[in-house]
Amino acid sequence: MAENRSVPPLVRTLALDVAAPLAVFYGLHAWGVGDVPALLASAVPPLLHAGYTGLRERRVDAIGVAVLAATLLSLLATLLGSGGPRELLARGVWLTAPFGLWTLASAFTRRPLCFTVSRSMMPGRVVVMDxxxxTNARFRRAWRDITITWGAxxxxxxxxxxxxxxxxxxxWVPALDTALTFVTIAALQPPTWFFLWRAGVWNELFGRRRVAA
Structure with missing residues (x-):
């Protein structure tokens, strides 16, 4: 059997959506390219990744689409504003602010966003989560608390x-912006674990599943 040499999706995402934009920006910057062109060029790798995902895997890459939307909105703000790089540097706000508002609003709907997303990412736990x-009001409360925390x-x-x-x-900003992404993701894990632990469902969700005899 031939060895599967395909790149894992997470590695590809980190390479094209995180590392490559930084490399493009700082590489062009070192060659004397202006801030605005360098920032626009740094959005190309995620967009190529989105196109690759759409063509090869026949699905929409949410990250790529979000980066495209944020880049277009920040470019429009640049054209209408000072014409400088600040609006482009703030393009991450076009991603995180709507996500935060949407997440907070979903906490009061039938199924909060964090529950829905986590359920889709853990197919082996769908039956248990459903x-x-x-049946468990504490479980539902935990996911609402998690969703409010993520939104805030x-x-x-x-x-x-x-x-x-x-x-x-x-x-400084592109590197710090990327670092903040990882800091935010890391900061969200402890409260998520805490709310699930407090609800008394941690072992049922993440413990080793019993194998039927």
Whole structure:
């Protein structure tokens, strides 16, 4: 059997949506390219990734589409505003602010966004999650608390990105913006674990499943 040499999706995403934009921006910057062209060029790798995903895997890459939308909106703000790089540096706000508001609003709907997304990412736990959702009020409360937390943190993330974009030196912001993404993701894990642990469902969700005799 031939060895499967395909690149794991997570590795491809980190390479094209995280590392490549930084490499493009700082590489062009080192060659003397202006801030605005370098920032626009840094959006190309995620867009290529979105096109690759759509053509090869016949599905829409949400990250790529979001990056495209944020880039177009920030470019429009640049054209209508100062014409400088600050609006482009703030393009992450066009991603995190709507996500935060949408997440907060979903906490009060039938199924909060964080529950829906987590359910889709854990296909092996769908049956357990659906059963707990229907029968366990503490489980439902945990996911609403998780969703509110994620929404609040996302809006805080947006505010920090906005401050960085308009106050820090231009060359600092792309690296700090990427670092903030990882910090935000890491910061969201402990409260998520805590709410599930407090609801008393941690072992049922993530413990080793019993194999039927």
């Amino acid at each position: 059963r707990l959702w229907e 943190v996302s809006l805080t993330d947006s505010a920090l990105r906005l401050v960085m974009a308009y106050t820090l030196p231009v060359a």
